[in-house]
Amino acid sequence: MTSTPPQSTASRTELRALVRSQLQALLDQNNLQGAKTLLVPVPPVDIAEAISELPEEQRAIAFRLLSKDEAIEVFEYLDSDIQQDLIAEFKRQEFLDVVDRMSPDDRARLFDELPAKIVRRLLDQLSPEERNATALLLGYKPDTAGRIMTPEYVSLRESWTIEQALEQLRRLANDRETIYYLYVIDDGRYLRGVLSLKDLVLASPDQRIGDVMSRDIISVRTDTDQEEVARIIQRYDFLAVPVVDIEGRLVGIITVDDILDVVQQETTEDIYTLGGVQAGEESYFRTNLFTVARKRVVWLLILLVTNTGTSAVIQSQEDLLEQVVALAAFIPLLIDTGGNVGAQSSTVVIRGLNTDEVEMGRSLRIIQREAVAGLLLGIMLAIVVTLWAFLLQRNWGVAMSVGISLLAISLLASVAGSALPFLFKALKFDPALMSAPFITTVVDVLGVLIYLLVARWILQL
Incomplete structure (x- = not known):
């Protein structure tokens, strides 16, 4: 394929949208030859995206227009649920030809999503070499290096000459995941060294x-x-890293493209968790709506119950609110601002814990830092809110109550937001999942209590 000039992200997005719309139009017209011609110059990753966005009944038709080599590469880029849909449409031998020639790590990822009976049957029908490679990966625990590695690498021996190494590289390059790093092993397959393609x-x-x-x-x-x-x-800017077993024997490598998938997966899980949404094995947007509702309702029910504490605090101060009704107007402002401040603190701490930028031994220093930040934020917000409250109510007592309470709530929220993730981490709970509802509860209940007590003190009621 001839090289094309680089394109901006915007133009690439427009091109993918154009390919998808043209492909669907040609399939609607049953113009299969035109659709096949359209896909010839399109990169496999963009073909995969176009096929993913087609109606279900057209995906298998479009996939069958690809050459066998291109079909294998495109199949590896598809989401697992779309892969499974295509499997149901394939004839057995047609599917086996694709699966047998997939890279072992992508094949293992696919098998993770399939029912056990189908996996056993497919393993039996793979070539012996591919069966052993796939069984090796499936034997390791999920989310570990062994599960995502590929056994397709180039190995050399210390005693070889550079010329012998180049001959080995030419012989194996087409069937290996990457050739930018070459790994030197001894007769027992113990890893002895590494050689870059440049050095070779x-x-x-x-x-x-x-x-x-x-x-x-x-x-x-x-x-x-x-x-x-x-x-x-990330730390060493590697394109690949070798994987050894417990005895130090080289068993595979992990390439940077596989790690990008891991980073995307882990980041998605963290974002879902921070939002109180329990991520499942499937894509959130393809999960059954009843399953989605069941997973999301758990923390919402917990928050519903715990926030009755806020109602109890307000009820206990009914006499104050009856005398100064204006105070009630600022309750949502105070607890929402406190929740936002707490969410900011918890987000940076949880992210730091996940990336190892923040260590448990530095928890007190981090909490103190966030407390000072909360104090500074509280002072700035209090000045603005005090003036705003006075302009609205023309009552300095109410305005001062709102400003002082916001200062105290900002400090409380920053401390709670930074301390609770460390607490849950120490208790072996997921900080991202546990922190958000507890921070909300603490800020809501204590924030309203602080506000009404400060107002009673300032207004002398």
Whole structure:
């Protein structure tokens, strides 16, 4: 395929939308040859996106227009639920040809989503080499390095010359995940060194691999959490990282494109969790609505029950509110602002815990820092709100009550927002899932109580 000039993100998005609309129009007209011609110059990842957005009855038709090699690559880019829909449409042999030639890590990811009976039947019908590679990955725990690695890498021996290594590379390159790093092993498959493609090309043909390779190896074990693998690749700017078993034998590699999928997956889970939505195995937007409602209602019910504390506080101060009705108008402003301040503090702390930027041993220092930040925010907000409340009510007593309460609530929210994630982390709970509802409850109940007590003190009621 001839190279094309780089395109901006906007133009690429417009191009993908154009391809999808034209593809659907051609399929509607049953112009299969035109649709096939349309897809020839389109990159596989964009074809996958176009197929994903087609009506279900047209996806299999569009997929069958691809050549076998292109179909394999496109299939790997599709979401797992669309892969399963296509599987149901394929004839058995047609599907086996695609699955057998998938990369082992993508195949293992697909098998994770399929029923166990289907997985066993498919494993039995794969070629022996691919069956062993897939079974190896499925044998490791989910979300670990062993589960997302690929056994398709290029290995060399220390005693080989550069010329021998180049011959090995030419022989294996087409079937390997990446050739930018070459791994040096001994007879027992223990990892002894690593050699970059650049170093290999620049070395003299008669030099030994052992003389030019790097012995300073950074690797991960098969049981290393996938988030830790992502941090290592990010820290060292690797394109791939080797994976060794418990005894130090090289069993696979993890490439940066697989880690990007992990980062997207983990970030999505964190965002769902922060919103009180329990993420499932399926995409949230493709999950059954009743399942969505069942998962989301849990924390909403908890908040509904705990927020009765706010009602109890207001009820206990009915005499004050009856005398100064204007106070009630500012309750939503105060608790909403407090909730926002608490959410800001908890978000930065939870993110820091997830990326290891924040350590449990520094919890007191972080809480103190957020307390000072909350105090400064409270002072700035209190000045503005006090003046605004006076302009609205023409009552300095009410205005001062609102301003002082907002200062205290901002301080409380910052402390709660930064402290609760550390507390839940220490108790082995997920800080993202547990912090939000508890911060909301603390700020709502204590915020209203502080406000009404401050108002009673200032107004002498």
